[in-house]
Amino acid sequence: MNIAAQLPVIVLVLPLLSAFAVTLVSLFNKKLAWPLTVLTMTATFLATTGTLCSVIHNGAIRYRVANWAPPFGIELVIDHLSALVAVVISIVALLVAIFAKETIQKDIPNRVGQFYTLFILCTVGLLGETLTGDAFNLYVLIEITSLTSYALLAFGGSRAYFSTFNYLILGTIGACLYLLGVGYLYIKTGSLNMIDIATLIPALSGSSAIFTAFILILVGLWIKMAFFPFHGWLPNAYTHATSTVSAFAAPLMTKVTVYMSIRLMYFVFGPDYAFSQFTGPVNIVWLAVIAILVGSYYALVQTDIKRMLTYIIIAEVGYMVGGMWLGNAIGLTGTIYHIAADAIMTACLFLALGSIAYKLGSTKISDMAGIFKKMPVTFCAFLVGAAGMIGIPPTAGFFSKWFLISGGIQAGQWAFVVALLVSSLVNAILFFRIIEVGFFGADDEDEHDAVVVQRNEAPLSMLLPTVTAAALVILLGLSTSKVTSLLIENIVGSLF
């Protein structure tokens, strides 16, 4: 048996099995849980990278699970889009796995084994969501990801329980609406295989059942990705979680959901169907504009950096949904590129903030005084992430904004263009406020006594992933033309 041909399923089965291994091992020796997790994530990263290379060289892969032929069996579909997102997930998961060691030891010392097991299972769920080619299988994977993420977020203790409960209620409603939508699709098409449904939809485009399915799936995913009117659960859930969990959930959950909605909208319903349903002046892009403005406004009034970042995520979701609905190639390119860029930038910010919180015990802006002298490397990594969010070249954030704004101009959606610029401006204000306090806001005593502030960096296992994430933000920005020409053009070119 050729091992390379089995790579798509190895990406899922390997971490799934090692999740159980981690539970078993941690029963005997808790110290082994972390190395095993890092090993698993490294192997997963290598497997996804291998899949990506094979997709670039040989084109999309359709893998039959247990060799049952579609549309009856479940198949994994790995094209350029899903391979890209899978690699992004495995990179972020690997970085967070390395980062987790010290914070988990400090925050939840007696539940280390449970944490790593849930962490790996959640990664499996996310990878499955990107790779699967079956609409019902996607629902199961959404629930696997959600259930593990509820448990992970609840590790935050005290306030986290109530905010996680709210997330659980809303998240389940979202997933149930998706399930209902799949039911309506099944009534009309009699199939659950995405590629199979896509071939049947054009003949049914007038059907009101298909329209109901489209709306239900769309709204279900909007709830899961915290798109504007449904964003209420996100800030509390992510703020009250432990820093490791926020650094894992914040970059990946919303972004993978955006990926799923691209998959369903463009590859199941098809762009022709999707855009023929919403014509006229009122369309989804306007909702995205409101999402961006509301997210930016609330980010502006926060005094806690972690809470501020969660509102920035809501604005970023607006970017991606807007770009997706612009209806032109550049807009979709921007959205796909932003999935990768935003995941890595958010990871960078949350990892740096997690290190700062580990040393300072606080994430309030007012407590950041003189942080540059105390933790120069961590703070520089934070600045790189911030530069990405503002959109300063050559970071990845600049290029995704460039694509999105060009797409907005091409589509004549001026409100979207203005919202993007306003949001960049707000991000600049937000981060310069932190920079000001971090560089110049030294404590009073230090000025009088002229005592040299002790450098007090976080341990290497936290510093390393933070710096790597910062380097990736710049690296992704510098290799933008490669990413677009090798991967994104292949996907977008087949649609427009």
Place this chain on the structure above:
Amino acid sequence: MNLIIAKFNYVLYIVLMMMGLWAMIAKSNLIKKVVGLGIFQTAIILFYISISVKKGANIPIIHHHVDPNHAADAAHMVIDAAKYANPLPHVLMLTAIVVGVATLGLALTIIQHIYQEHHTIEEDEILEQLNQ
């Protein structure tokens, strides 16, 4: 009226779903919210089971006693799909039930922790404590 009788299951599932949704939004007691969640999920199960029904159809167990030596018997293998209820939605709902159980268990565990933290499971009282 005829529409309601003809599509009774579908009307019922919408009513159940709205009941669940109302409980989740309007009830202050967290346990009642979880009960609402359960009703919501069960309504979808009812929907899926309803779509698999066919009038006059049998259970989908195919009974064939084919003699491999007789090629002519292969005609018995031909299956008339209209004679059997669609088994797929049932299978899908088994998975959905499992998901529902897991969600319920997790929600109850979280409520237990909320009670230990706040000594109440009334939403408005918890919010009052959080805003202090």
